[in-house]
Each structure stands twice: as C-alpha cells, then as structure tokens.
Amino acid sequence: MLLLAVGAGAAAVLIFSSFRPAARPGRVTGLTGATPEAGAEGAREAMYYDKLEDGLVQCRLCFRECAIPEGRSGYCRVRKNEDGRLVSLVYGAPSAVHIDPVEKEPQHHFLPGTDILCLGTVGCNFKCRHCHNWHLSQSSPGDLRVYDLPPGKVVELARERGVPTISFTYNDPIVFYEYVYDIARLAREKGVRILWHSNGAINPAPLRELLKYTDAVTIDLKGFSERAYRNSDAELKPVLRTLKIIREEGVWLEIVNLVIPTINDDPDEIRRMSRWIVENLGPDVPLHFSRFFPNYRLTHLAPTPVSTLEKAYRIAREEGVRYVTLGNLPGHEKNSTFCSGCGERIIHRVHFQVLANHIEAGGCNFCGHKIAGVWE
Numbered sequence: 001m002l003l004l005a006v007g008a009g010a011a012a013v014l015i016f017s018s019f020r021p022a023a024r025p026g027r028v029t030g031l032t033g034a035t036p037e038a039g040a041e042g043a044r045e046a047m048y049y050d051k052l053e054d055g056l057v058q059c060r061l062c063f064r065e066c067a068i069p070e071g072r073s074g075y076c077r078v079r080k081n082e083d084g085r086l087v088s089l090v091y092g093a094p095s096a097v098h099i100d101p102v103e104k105e106p107q108h109h110f111l112p113g114t115d116i117l118c119l120g121t122v123g124c125n126f127k128c129r130h131c132h133n134w135h136l137s138q139s140s141p142g143d144l145r146v147y148d149l150p151p152g153k154v155v156e157l158a159r160e161r162g163v164p165t166i167s168f169t170y171n172d173p174i175v176f177y178e179y180v181y182d183i184a185r186l187a188r189e190k191g192v193r194i195l196w197h198s199n200g201a202i203n204p205a206p207l208r209e210l211l212k213y214t215d216a217v218t219i220d221l222k223g224f225s226e227r228a229y230r231n232s233d234a235e236l237k238p239v240l241r242t243l244k245i246i247r248e249e250g251v252w253l254e255i256v257n258l259v260i261p262t263i264n265d266d267p268d269e270i271r272r273m274s275r276w277i278v279e280n281l282g283p284d285v286p287l288h289f290s291r292f293f294p295n296y297r298l299t300h301l302a303p304t305p306v307s308t309l310e311k312a313y314r315i316a317r318e319e320g321v322r323y324v325t326l327g328n329l330p331g332h333e334k335n336s337t338f339c340s341g342c343g344e345r346i347i348h349r350v351h352f353q354v355l356a357n358h359i360e361a362g363g364c365n366f367c368g369h370k371i372a373g374v375w376e
Helices: 153-161 175-192 204-211 227-231 239-247 265-279 305-316
Strands: 013-017 050-053 058-059 080-081 086-090 095-100 115-120 165-168 193-198 216-220 251-260 285-293 322-329 345-351 353-357
Touching: 058 086, 086 175, 115 204, 153 165, 153 175, 165 175, 204 239, 216 239, 239 251, 239 265, 239 305, 251 265, 251 305, 251 322, 265 305, 285 305, 305 322
Parallel strands: 115 165, 165 193, 193 216, 216 251, 251 285, 285 322
Antiparallel strands: 013 095, 050 058, 080 086, 095 115, 345 353
16 A cells, blocks of 8 residues: 655654555565565665584574574564574565654754654564564564665655655664664665664664764663563663763753553662662653553553652652653643753643744753753
C-alpha cells in the first residue's frame, strides 16, 4: 500500500507503511523505482564482527556479542552467518517510512517545530514487554513487506520534501547499523541532519564511529536498575556507558524514560537516575518522562497515573535536571519547555505540536539566558 499525505503539524505524514504482514512477504520496488545497493535480498556484509573457528562468527556490534553458527541469526534476528560471513538482512529494506514532527522522538531542544524523515526495519536487540512497536521490533526478515530504499534514495527523498533531518527509529537502529551508517555519511555530504532513537546498548567502537556523522541522539533509559532492565531482557550498564560516550563526543543528547507502574516507577530509583544524569552528563541534558499505556505483553497493567509523572518531574528538578518534560500527556503544562533562568515558558508545546517558540539565537527571549540545544 502506498499512502501520501500533505502537511505535517502534529500528525505524521505517512509516505510508505507496511505494518501488517503481507500475504506473500517480499520487496516492493514500484514506490521508488530503484533497487537497494545491497542487492535483491537486502543482504550486506556487516561491520564489527570476528570470524571464529568451525565457521562461527561473533558479532561485536552490541553488548550481546552473539557467537553465531553457520546459517543462523543472532539475538536480533537480522544479522546472519552466511558461509562464514556476518550479513545484515535489512540493508536498504525499511518496513516503515514516515514524516513526523521532531517532537515525536522526543527531541525538544533540536530544531523544534521541524519535520523528520523516519525509517525503521524489523528486529531489535531488546525484547521489551511494553514495546508499542512490537510488530516491527519483534518481527524477522520476511515477516513484513519491505521497500527498496537504498541510502542515496533516502537522502534524496529528504531533500525533495524539504525535511532537514533523517531519523532512525521505530525499532532499534543498532540492528540496522550499516544502513544507518551509510545514510549518515551521505547525508553529512548533502547537508541533511541525522538523528537516531535507540536503547543505547551498543558497543563503544561502532558507537564512536557513527557519532562522527550524527547530529542528535535520543536514548531510552528503561529505568535505573537491573531489575527494570529485566523487563527488556537487557542490561543497564552498557546503556550508561553509551550515554557517557555521546556526551564525550559532543553530540546533542536527550533522554526519555517511559514510567511503567511496578517496573521502574519507584521514587528512589527515579531520584538516583536523575542524580546520575546531572553528575555524569550535566544538568542541561533534557529528560522526558513519558506515560505508559498497556501494550504488547503488559496489557494487564494500568496506565501510569498522572500524579506519578508529576512526582517524577519534581524529583528530577530537585536533583538539578534543568529541562524536564512530561510526554504522552497532551495538554499538560509540563509538556512545554521552561527557561532555566527566569522560569518563563519558552516553547509552548501541546503533544507533538509547537504553538510558540520564544528562543532566539539560542537564548530566552524573556531574559536572554542561554538555552542548551540545537536551534538552527
């Protein structure tokens, strides 16, 4: 199915979509008139892996470092050992392509009010029980229809539609690293910005290499305990390491914490997390607390009480985080951004729509206080 829409605003502009499994899964070429640079099946030799004995390969991309036998795939399901070579099965083959507001990532201090061209494939290196994109993240190559969209065509599409930023999102861009990397390098040459939204569980070497061509990152911090990360079958420490590296490399960073009842909503845990952010990343890194709604394998839980989110907001501010917002609460005052100098509302936001922006030349229009972010 091909869907076209005009105008962005608060709603996504849907270019291509294939969220439902096709009757006969396969590639769709008619939308772009191009074939992927990787070939007809979307396979491209992976970066960051070692060849072991007996035909094994060991992926070095993320913290799992899967040792993969011939003919098998790693934990993410999209990186496969073929004849002793690790290949990506989703290169140039996104299953979702949209134009969204940048606020949807969320990014609140990066070109507010502008659009982003978003891409996602199938697969993930986490298994979050609350995932609202589970139909992508928990699918495998062949489960969904995909589109022939090589890196050059992605950048061309962004430029044709006047979209300043390409974003990799929906499922985790870690697992389609090579596709992200090649697009990012080409986008840098063409003056298009790069943003990616990730769980952050990537190894240092590939992270530092990708950050060379990255303008902004949103990291999902699932909580601040190993217990919270068990909900995602993952680990906290690799994510904290990633957050530090992003700051070291000087790339704009924002953090989102989906507050889930009984999983990561303990006030002491939220306080420890907020304190760690200030002490290790600095007070100017925006922190977004988002409301959980029942989904995927956590449909038995209730939505996060608004009072829980408001308490998290107060805790983060008490610990020195200067820019805190509440998400998935359209119309709530704290969905907007306030000056850390004078306290005035400098970006009036309702959900994903910016109604007013009082930042000029990187400063508050009311008091002149400099506001950390990427504004032009």
